[in-house]
Amino acid sequence: MKKQALTKLSFIFALLSLAFILNACSQKKETTGTSDDRKYIIATDTTFAPFEFEDTNGEFVGIDMDLLNAIAEDQGFTFEIKPLGFNAAVQALESNQVDGVIAGMSITDERKEKFDFSDAYFDSGVVMAVSEKEKNISSYADLKGKNVAIKTGTEGATFANSIKDKYGFTTTTFDDSSNMYEEVKSGNAVATFEDYPVIAYGINQGNGLKLATEKEAGGQYGFAVNQGENEALIKMFNEGLQHLKDSGQYQEIVDKYLATPESKASETGFIGLIKENYKKLLDGLGKTLLITLVSILLAAIIGILFGLLSVAPNRGLKVIATLYVDLMRGLPLIVLAFFIYFGIPSLTGIRLSATIAGITTLSLNAGAYIAEIVRGGINAVDNGQLEAARSLGLPYGKAMQKVILPQAIRMMIPSFINQFVITLKDTSILSVIGLVELTQTGKIIIARNLQSFDMWLIIGLIYIIVITILTKISKQLERRIQNG
Numbered sequence: 001m002k003k004q005a006l007t008k009l010s011f012i013f014a015l016l017s018l019a020f021i022l023n024a025c026s027q028k029k030e031t032t033g034t035s036d037d038r039k040y041i042i043a044t045d046t047t048f049a050p051f052e053f054e055d056t057n058g059e060f061v062g063i064d065m066d067l068l069n070a071i072a073e074d075q076g077f078t079f080e081i082k083p084l085g086f087n088a089a090v091q092a093l094e095s096n097q098v099d100g101v102i103a104g105m106s107i108t109d110e111r112k113e114k115f116d117f118s119d120a121y122f123d124s125g126v127v128m129a130v131s132e133k134e135k136n137i138s139s140y141a142d143l144k145g146k147n148v149a150i151k152t153g154t155e156g157a158t159f160a161n162s163i164k165d166k167y168g169f170t171t172t173t174f175d176d177s178s179n180m181y182e183e184v185k186s187g188n189a190v191a192t193f194e195d196y197p198v199i200a201y202g203i204n205q206g207n208g209l210k211l212a213t214e215k216e217a218g219g220q221y222g223f224a225v226n227q228g229e230n231e232a233l234i235k236m237f238n239e240g241l242q243h244l245k246d247s248g249q250y251q252e253i254v255d256k257y258l259a260t261p262e263s264k265a266s267e268t269g270f271i272g273l274i275k276e277n278y279k280k281l282l283d284g285l286g287k288t289l290l291i292t293l294v295s296i297l298l299a300a301i302i303g304i305l306f307g308l309l310s311v312a313p314n315r316g317l318k319v320i321a322t323l324y325v326d327l328m329r330g331l332p333l334i335v336l337a338f339f340i341y342f343g344i345p346s347l348t349g350i351r352l353s354a355t356i357a358g359i360t361t362l363s364l365n366a367g368a369y370i371a372e373i374v375r376g377g378i379n380a381v382d383n384g385q386l387e388a389a390r391s392l393g394l395p396y397g398k399a400m401q402k403v404i405l406p407q408a409i410r411m412m413i414p415s416f417i418n419q420f421v422i423t424l425k426d427t428s429i430l431s432v433i434g435l436v437e438l439t440q441t442g443k444i445i446i447a448r449n450l451q452s453f454d455m456w457l458i459i460g461l462i463y464i465i466v467i468t469i470l471t472k473i474s475k476q477l478e479r480r481i482q483n484g
């Protein structure tokens with residue numbers, strides 16, 4: 001029974017990993033190839049309406065998206081959009097993870113040192129907004145001693161930071177615009193600095209804010225690629241943009257979003273939100289589960305290997321295992337994820353998909369904890385048993401395999417299950433590299449409907465339900481193995 005269950009489990013794991021590796025290989029092919037058949041990877045923000053946002057049908061739309069689609073059609077190239085969030089998109093471009101960024105990105109002198117921009121396609125400019133109930137803040141001077149919400153890496157944040165000492169306010173930083181608005185509405189911050197067309201559109205849609213100042217001059221949007229790379233893409237973008245302007249299609253796209261703001265309201269309430277979003281949520285959950293399963297399998301292999309090294313009768317091997325475990329335990333998961341996704345590609349030029357980077361991060365991290373579980377399990381078996389087995393003439397390897405490991409494994413199972421649950425929850429951290437798993441799915445939906453309480457409640461419940469079910473199944477399996 002025990003053997004059968006284990007074989008079945010390993011078979012499922014093997015199949016899953018194979019599917020993943022094949023999938024990863026096919027993704028790789030899409031991003032390479034000659035310039036003609038090449039598919040460009042373009043990063044964008046998670047939400048920056050009316051430039052990029054998810055509509056009520058769950059489709060990613062906006063001025064940037066429509067422009068890029070029309071330009072690609074005009075110029076005959078293909079592309080794939082990655083909604084990473086603004087700061088992550090710019091970092092992904094810097095590290096060559098993507099070919100370009102279109103995200104209401106302002107053309108600034110500082111950015112021009114690193115990136116090549118297309119011709120400007122939209123006029124913007126930073127403006128200050130406050131809660132619509134706010135009566136006392138109508139100039140920068142009113143911000144003295146107050147807190148202001150800004151968005152990482154944006155022109156609005158740069159502007160706020162440049163005047164914060166002069167006017168004596170503090171800043172709190174967020175990754176997306178919707179969280180920034182929530183901060184102002186909840187009263188934790190009194191104001192926010194955001195691009196004029198975006199905040200004006202949001203106010204029109206009833207986001208609960210109002211403008212407090214005139215907009216600052218400057219800030220035109222452009223499409224960006226890394227300096228000196230993808231010149232052909234910029235050229236196509238500029239040519240296409242000109243064609244769209246000449247034909248009037250550019251104006252049509254802009255009017256579509258600015259003249260007639262989206263009218264279909266989102267569903268509200270717990271049940272309404274589930275009805276409207278269950279497909280997206282299931283997709284996100286599927287990705288979460290797949291990533292967890294593949295990562296935990298790889299982590300088990302890494303963990304068993306390093307766990308065995310750490311109890312080996314050889315100092316050198318022990319040191320290697322200790323180094324690995326210490327390194328992984330000392331690194332916060334989010335730092336490891338950033339290092340693998342942004343750091344390694346900028347050093348080596350090898351492009352990793354967010355999925356592969358995510359799996360690598362989780363496997364390396366969980367691998368270290370499993371190594372400790374394995375070491376603990378083996379050490380928990382009475383030392384006398386190894387000596388007894390060896391004195392009966394069994395070599396070290398055989399004694400381990402026949403006498404120590406079967407007992408150790410039984411002791412390890414509860415900790416394994418625990419690690420499995422931890423790894424599943426840790427997948428949520430991968431949303432920072434734009435992986436659209438369950439948490440990132442939630443972020444994108446909230447960015448559209450601004451219903452954070454109900455949505456986070458739904459997401460939290462999904463995690464709890466799934467983890468409870470999986471723990472029950474694992475416990476059952478454990479019982480079978482123990483009794484087997």
Ligand code: GLN
Pocket residue numbers: 045048086103104105106107124151153154155156195
């Ligand atoms: N236009 C701003 C910038 O480039 C903000 C862009 C965004 O948040 N998507 O910094």
